[in-house]
Amino acid sequence: MPQDDKAQLASMDEVETLITGQGRYLYCVANSGERVSLGPIGIDGSNVYTIPYQNICAVVHKCPAEPYQSTEREMVNSWVLAHQKVVDEAWERWGTVLPLGFDTIVMDKDGVGPEKNVRNWLRNDYDNLKSKLEKVRGKAEYGIQIFWEPHVIAQSLAKTSPEISELEEEMKSKSRGVAYLYKQKLENALKREVEAKADQCFRDFYERIRRHIDNIVVEKTKPGDQNTQMIMNLSCLLARDKTAELGEELEKINSMEGFSVRFTGPWPPYSFVGT
């Protein structure tokens, strides 16, 4: 075949992207080989469509080869929500998706267009992507955050701890100066008790939650508000229709005095597809 004819075979959109230096913003990989347009549902109303390879596809839109960036929190939030909306749409449509993080943009490189680079990625990483899709099939991610109110916990510990009641008893008979030292001793003892209680709660809750799920990731805790403190932050993977039992278990924790639980989801399995 003459060189010219070969060049003719390159699809027109790739020729175009070579000229304009465009990129492809990636939303997710889905378990379908369908070539389809999902319409203008993407970030900033971009037209979302699929790039298939065999029986999987990447869900993308066309964009310049530069990251989305903004100092406006509202702007970032709306982009992230739009990203999530597209992933949700694909999830709804094909049942299983591997979500990508925000701002993953494939560009052209060494004369190869972005469209082709996406396809090359799907081809080169096919086995890995396929096995990940298999692992999360029919499953969803749920966020579980457990909070407690430290002063409520401390109060109840003060009532039950023998060490603390002993110290309190001794303190009553002491002079003011010595009582001050006792107060410090008491505070330290209470602090140790609270830490020990946190250890125990963590293990207990972790075991109770683990029974109802397929996979778990312990996340960083975040600062709570004035009176509450986050003691656990988990991402859990489980079948989408199996949340009832887990919900019951969480309800039990939620109803304990001084404790509260946040249960979010279902999310696409963001925390279980990384590496």
Place this chain on the structure above:
Amino acid sequence: MEPTRDTHYTLVDLLDRVLDKGVVLYADVIVSVAGIPLIGVNLRAALAGMETMLSYGVMQEWDQRIRAERSEIGKQGELPLAAGEQVKLRVYGSHYYSEGIYNAWRLGYFYVTDRRVVLYQTAFNGTLFETPLEAITGLAIQRDNHSFSDSQRENLCLSLSNGNIVLLHALDVHKLREAIEDGMNALGLATREIQALPVLDQGTARFLGKDEEVIYRGKMWHMMELPVPGATTTDTWRAGHLYITNSRLCWWYDFDEKVLFEVPLEAITAVAAETRQLGPMLKKDRVLDVIYETEQGKRVACFSGDELPQWEKALKEIIAQQGAVTNEEDVETCPRCGKEAPVRELLERGCGRCGWVSPRLKKQVPEIASG
């Protein structure tokens, strides 16, 4: 209890997932910044803008190509040029601005044209610094050896015909220098090396004793006890610079421009860092306690600032050299669940609560396992 997706809290939860997680595509076809993939912290910084990323030091090796692509796309806020004026170089950089007690590196784009050097802030279209090439009387590259964060940093010094010396910084200061020198040569101007380099901050020269040399220098807050009429004292945090010289630890108060705290290195017996409330109006932050001996007994001086860990390390090394004992029972919080435990326990055994293990330990385990 039912899972929910539609409250304020779930937005935070979603942001964490979408910004920090998901399939990671490690390939050179991904739009990255200077080869750093846009995930997690990098992505958060990138979202806040390239300038933020640069100022946070995320991009140590700025990728000219990506910058060029970007500037092609968003051609807003370019420097207005005179008729026939040609831009020879346009690079991101900064200029050291000092006026009274205010001093800062101001960021913008350097334009080296065939007639002048300008630092231009594209976001608000303002000129931060400008000099005609004719006014440049000398150039020199100066390296800052004393600061923790900037030990590799090089600055370009320009001496000007009005007698001032200005400090400029760009990721490649040599390239900036070359462009300026090329421009000067093209105008038939001679380029000279500056002989006497300026001291980076003017204060140092004044308080250093004979044979005294600066080992480290950096911005640190210091808690000063101010006498209050009617009461005893009150604590106030003041901005200044901390110095370790070959003989002492001292703190230069920027506002009064004098040394307000100093202690001979051999008098320092211990250092400890902990998180503390800095004051009613300030947030909680890490505080470095320097414990030292005086004739009246032990004293504590408190410092705080971004480079606190480096200062702690540097001071501990000095104490160790002197044979003093450092505080082994330092308490740290687990980076994942926040449990408080002795540093050693966290580093050597991991967190007893959530199972966090330090990355270094994690690396060791497979190494042992594999033989």
